[in-house]
Amino acid sequence: MTTTTDIQQLHTLADRAALTDLLDRYQHSLDQGxxxxxxAARFYTADAHIEVPVGASEGREEIARDTTRGVGLFARTQHVGTNYVIDLDGDRATVRASVVSLHVLRGERPQEGMFASGGWNDYELLRTDEGWRIHRQAMHITWTQGEPPRM
Structure with a gap:
């Protein structure tokens, strides 16, 4: 016999899977464009706000423009997110994820022109009619290796 608790647990597991899937797809998308x-609509709410070490962006249009500019500084990238710590509260969720980002600088040989960073992202996500979307995002860098490109 299925109980209310069983159904709640299934909903929780489905939400956790959806959140993990969204954030995995987001990390992969940063390497593809x-x-x-x-x-932006696949990943963010219309009024999303993100903070990265070089500044902040408000709304999907600005986030897309700033992401194009930032990722465009590199010939190739690889972004990895892992170790999701997910807290659910109805139609809201917070997630902390470890991140490692590898960047091949433009015009450089890979072994001489790499910039790497690691740390974590804090996300606040909302359940929307289109599914879970990032509403707030803050990147926290704890280490770097190599010289970042000049903006």
Missing amino acids: PFDAAW
């Missing part, structure tokens, strides 16, 4: 309106 393009960062256009459709990309």
